[in-house]
Amino acid sequence: MSNKPTNSALSPKSYQYKLVLLGESAVGKSSLVLRFVKGQFHDYQESTIGAAFLTQSVCLEDATVKFEIWDTAGQERYHSLAPMYYRGAHVAIVVYDITSQDTFSRAKTWIKELQRQASAGIVICLVGNKIDLADKKMVETSEAKAYADENGLLFMETSAKTATNVTELFIAIAKKLPKNESTSHSGQMRRGIELNATPQTDSQQTGCCK
Amino acid sequence: MSNLKIEETDLLCKKGCGFYGNPAWQGYCSKCWKELKHNKDDKISLKFDPKTTLQQQQQQQPSSTQQQHSLLRKSKIIPSIFGKSLSKLLLLLIFSYSSPKYHDQQSHSHRHQQSKPRSTTTRQSSEESQKVGKELVDYLRSLDMKEIMINIPKQVKGVIEKLYQMSLGNSPVDELSEMLSTFYQLMNDNMTSKHLYKAEEAEELLNLCERYVLTRLYSHLFSPSVTDDEQLDLKLQARIRSLHWISVHLLDVVLNESIDGVREHVESAITAIIEMNAKRCPQDKLECVVKCSKHIFEALKFSKNEPASADEFLPALIYIVLKANPPLLESNIQFITRFTNPTRLMTGEAGYYFTNLCCAVAFIKSLTHESLNLPESEFNRYMNGEITAHDPHISRTCEGLKLMEKNEKTLMEVKSGQEALMAEMLQMQQDMIDFKTSFHSQLTSLKMRAPLKIKPRRKKVDLDADDDSKVLQLPPPLQPQV
Numbered sequence A: 001m002s003n004k005p006t007n008s009a010l011s012p013k014s015y016q017y018k019l020v021l022l023g024e025s026a027v028g029k030s031s032l033v034l035r036f037v038k039g040q041f042h043d044y045q046e047s048t049i050g051a052a053f054l055t056q057s058v059c060l061e062d063a064t065v066k067f068e069i070w071d072t073a074g075q076e077r078y079h080s081l082a083p084m085y086y087r088g089a090h091v092a093i094v095v096y097d098i099t100s101q102d103t104f105s106r107a108k109t110w111i112k113e114l115q116r117q118a119s120a121g122i123v124i125c126l127v128g129n130k131i132d133l134a135d136k137k138m139v140e141t142s143e144a145k146a147y148a149d150e151n152g153l154l155f156m157e158t159s160a161k162t163a164t165n166v167t168e169l170f171i172a173i174a175k176k177l178p179k180n181e182s183t184s185h186s187g188q189m190r191r192g193i194e195l196n197a198t199p200q201t202d203s204q205q206t207g208c209c210k
Numbered sequence B: 001m002s003n004l005k006i007e008e009t010d011l012l013c014k015k016g017c018g019f020y021g022n023p024a025w026q027g028y029c030s031k032c033w034k035e036l037k038h039n040k041d042d043k044i045s046l047k048f049d050p051k052t053t054l055q056q057q058q059q060q061q062p063s064s065t066q067q068q069h070s071l072l073r074k075s076k077i078i079p080s081i082f083g084k085s086l087s088k089l090l091l092l093l094i095f096s097y098s099s100p101k102y103h104d105q106q107s108h109s110h111r112h113q114q115s116k117p118r119s120t121t122t123r124q125s126s127e128e129s130q131k132v133g134k135e136l137v138d139y140l141r142s143l144d145m146k147e148i149m150i151n152i153p154k155q156v157k158g159v160i161e162k163l164y165q166m167s168l169g170n171s172p173v174d175e176l177s178e179m180l181s182t183f184y185q186l187m188n189d190n191m192t193s194k195h196l197y198k199a200e201e202a203e204e205l206l207n208l209c210e211r212y213v214l215t216r217l218y219s220h221l222f223s224p225s226v227t228d229d230e231q232l233d234l235k236l237q238a239r240i241r242s243l244h245w246i247s248v249h250l251l252d253v254v255l256n257e258s259i260d261g262v263r264e265h266v267e268s269a270i271t272a273i274i275e276m277n278a279k280r281c282p283q284d285k286l287e288c289v290v291k292c293s294k295h296i297f298e299a300l301k302f303s304k305n306e307p308a309s310a311d312e313f314l315p316a317l318i319y320i321v322l323k324a325n326p327p328l329l330e331s332n333i334q335f336i337t338r339f340t341n342p343t344r345l346m347t348g349e350a351g352y353y354f355t356n357l358c359c360a361v362a363f364i365k366s367l368t369h370e371s372l373n374l375p376e377s378e379f380n381r382y383m384n385g386e387i388t389a390h391d392p393h394i395s396r397t398c399e400g401l402k403l404m405e406k407n408e409k410t411l412m413e414v415k416s417g418q419e420a421l422m423a424e425m426l427q428m429q430q431d432m433i434d435f436k437t438s439f440h441s442q443l444t445s446l447k448m449r450a451p452l453k454i455k456p457r458r459k460k461v462d463l464d465a466d467d468d469s470k471v472l473q474l475p476p477p478l479q480p481q482v
Helices: A029-039 A076-086 A101-117 A131-136 A141-151 A166-176 B030-046 B050-060 B065-077 B079-095 B100-111 B127-143 B146-168 B173-194 B199-216 B229-242 B260-278 B282-304 B310-324 B329-339 B342-346 B348-366 B376-384 B399-449 B468-473
Strands: A014-023 A053-059 A064-071 A091-097 A123-129 A154-157
Touching (some): A014 A029, A014 A101, A029 A053, A029 A091, A029 B310, A053 B348, A064 A166, A064 B310, A064 B348, A076 A101, A076 B348, A091 A101, A101 A123, A123 A141, A123 A166, A141 A154, B127 B146, B127 B199, B146 B173, B146 B199, B173 B199, B173 B329, B229 B329, B229 B348, B260 B310, B260 B329, B282 B310, B282 B329, B329 B348, B342 B348
Parallel strands (some): A014 A064, A091 A123, A123 A154
């Protein structure tokens, strides 16, 4: 299983994960991602015109983790559409703005929903953004941390503006993700089908294929 | 063109057996053509040159199914000579799918010598199918691995045949989709488990197989009769039409359509999403969705001067879908969701934009006054057509006037250019005249200074010339003196 040839010669293994960004519209979801994608490593993403779909890799000691980042529309009116985005996602980052209690309670709603509806192994991460505005802080770190611990979430406070904790956030996520073979390839979804099962071909063939 | 009417006798087999002939078989019926061809083949096989025949096959490859069958027959007669190329022949055969049921019918009717000819339709693959089929075969050939070549076409043919029969038998569409996704899974597992080739190759192969299967069976799988896709299409279309009054501002879209560049990208996005219906395989359809999305991002970037996020993108996409009202949108979405490789929709750029499109459609379907932050009464009045959209910010002028303004501007530019050109021309004319006169005066003054006298040319004297006058001028020849 493991001696499959991988396309990258740089590291022994590379994994790809789908990451979904959730959060109220003005909390800085896309600035967070733009900071992460443009601030470090090789930025080889094809399109820089939009910040809605981006990819970026993180190098750990033993593996390369490639994130495929799906941004979602945060406005309340599109809330019901969120499940379509996080279907099949490996990671969900729920972002709130530390200067707004409202965005924190919206974040909690999303987390509840994710726990109920998203795929079983999903890694959920709660992120309080805009810590550069510490003087206007409305959501206490202890409060959010307690909530995260209670629900088994990763938790971090970041600032997309000053780049505080942005890279650290994605590295923490990369480390937490399970590194098993089933996610190493984007084009695979194992469903327990026998590998060498003979394909059911038509027995009524014209009799010339042997 | 002289005889437009075709008599029934013209359609019958040239051999006169009473069955209908086919132009593809040079006017013979299948049976007679087979016999004829068989005799020919036997003759050919006697003086067989493997090299030239192989070339012939390759030339004939994209031709009609019938020819490929005859090639196969050749291979059965002389398999040992073909050796390596046998697998290639197999490929050719396998991709020239024809329903076995049909052949059975034909031979059956021949055997019993029924008096009434049966009219049956041949399943000849379309141009598109032949093209993708060729792509797949070429790719398989380029990989140059016998094991794969034989196995994959077999499976592909198997699945096409099965799906075809199922769709004829009106099986529920879920079963078809389930079968196809099992097929993709199986192919993928088979390929990765055998370690025969690289991940990219496996991906490309799977991609081509999918392309081929779905292009081949497009008419059976797109908006199948067992589903109510068609009604849903009409319903969605009517729904979008009834929402024509929704403006950029109601959706909080940041598009500023008064900027030329933005309008161009909006138009391109609309074209791209409409174009989706014209494509056959999901990959191409998804490509259109991606193209549309890219244009939307460009338009947003133009309006906002910074990369747009999903917060801006989704409303803009909804707006574009409302404006475009793409044909058979529901059917297209269903076709992609049901039959493409599921991983394509879960990951990747195309998957992301397709998800957005699905979201946009879901939003449009379930849109209420709340989603637009409008009072219910006002929403209803809009829907009833009692009030029409009046948006002072955007379409202050109608499209025609905008176009007129634009044209006027262009005309003005052309006019000023023309005037400049004219002035330059006049200037040049003047310059030419000036030049002429100055040239003349210079010339005359020069002439005055040094008048040109042309002396007559000196004539050469030709001693040998047979001229009497010259001879006469010469002194008389000396006489010998004794």
